[in-house]
Amino acid sequence: MQDFDAVIVGAGAAGLFCAGIAGQRGRRVLLIDHSAKVAEKIRISGGGRANFTNRDLDPRAPQKHFVGENPNFCRSALSRYTPADFIALMDRHGIAWHEKHKGQLFCDRSADDLIQMLLRECDAGGVTRWQPCAVSTVRQGGDGAYELDTDRGPVRAPRLVVATGGLPIPQIGASDFGLRLAAQFGLRMVEPRPALVPLTFDGAAWAPYADLAGLALPVRIDTGDKKTRMAFDEDLLFTHRGLSGPAVLQISSYWRAGTPLRIDLAPTVALADELADAKRRSHKRLANELAAWVPARLADAWTAQDADWQRPVMETGDKALARLAERLQRWEITPTGTEGWRKAEVMRGGVDTRDLNQQTLESRQSGLYFIGEVVDVTGWLGGYNFQWAWASAHACAQAL
């Protein structure tokens, strides 16, 4: 039996970061991951350049960009380790980065720079890394220490950190290890479901839009539900099975099965007024006129849905024009489902934060910690999920 001060299971964003800090604070750390490749999710993130944090995260109200049963839970960790702290670390390692849309920061070269940085931090802390290595059982010994049976023999430590992430993309190593372990020790769970995920629609209801696959346009999208209303101004992408793009990924984290979404497909114009005006001056077909405000393919598909909309705009009745404007600016549509774990970027739900300490990420089960995506804290698209991984790992490492 080998002894360590802490064993961390999961060498992804949170596990690597936590191991490096704890090691540099003098702890003897073992980091275990069942995958042969290190941090595959970082490697594929942000189109291969890792959107590693977001400058718009508000240190006074960091919970604004996070979803979960208790969005305030993440506040302590996020305000003690901010995007500026992570940027300073990147700068110390000489990793060039740039800002894109809405405060999103990406590596200039490749996500691999970020992975190598995390590995160097682990080396600086003398972290022992076993990878690939599977953990078969975890139990608590009489002295309260955790004993793990692994591919490379049994290990023991008074502290066990679970950083095994969420369920998305099982083909690159995601597993329910963390959720099962939480259940084994009697911790509560918020039901996991795919988030930041494309939404799908029924065959027949979707037929008028099926030919629009590949079309992208800026929209305003909202949940339409008065109580939990949430809206995003982002790009929408039509796919063969439904809708995707940043607008839909963002809203998917708030969408409840069976409820409709409302989409404004021409968010920057007062379409009813524009069409009424066009009727006074234009001889064009309605679809051609409409193409001044929305992509031509969309204008064609939309007007094809109603015989009243297939005439020159001048000959179209006022009511028909108003109906068209209403349909385009308050398109109400109910998804039948999501593309699931294969396509989701993150997991909503996870270990219930009521059973975790927000300062240390230690659970009600003494010596057992949960960090990163396995916890019921889900960030918006745009670097917020990595920032949660860094901040929760940092908070935990301080406590180990």
Ligand SMILES: Cc1cc2nc3c(=O)[nH]c(=O)nc-3n(C[C@H](O)[C@H](O)[C@H](O)COP(=O)(O)OP(=O)(O)OC[C@H]3O[C@@H](n4cnc5c(N)ncnc54)[C@H](O)[C@@H]3O)c2cc1C
């Ligand atoms: C396609 C895609 C793109 C993304 N892009 C971004 C982005 O640009 N910006 C952003 O902020 N977020 C992004 N995310 C989300 C982000 O990758 C995750 O939120 C983040 O990696 C979570 O960190 P984590 O350490 O909790 O989990 P992970 O990084 O997933 O690490 C978990 C680790 O645990 C290991 N593991 C799992 N089960 C076991 C087991 N049974 N035994 C041992 N080890 C195990 C896994 O192999 C993995 O290495 C993206 C996600 C996806 C899927």
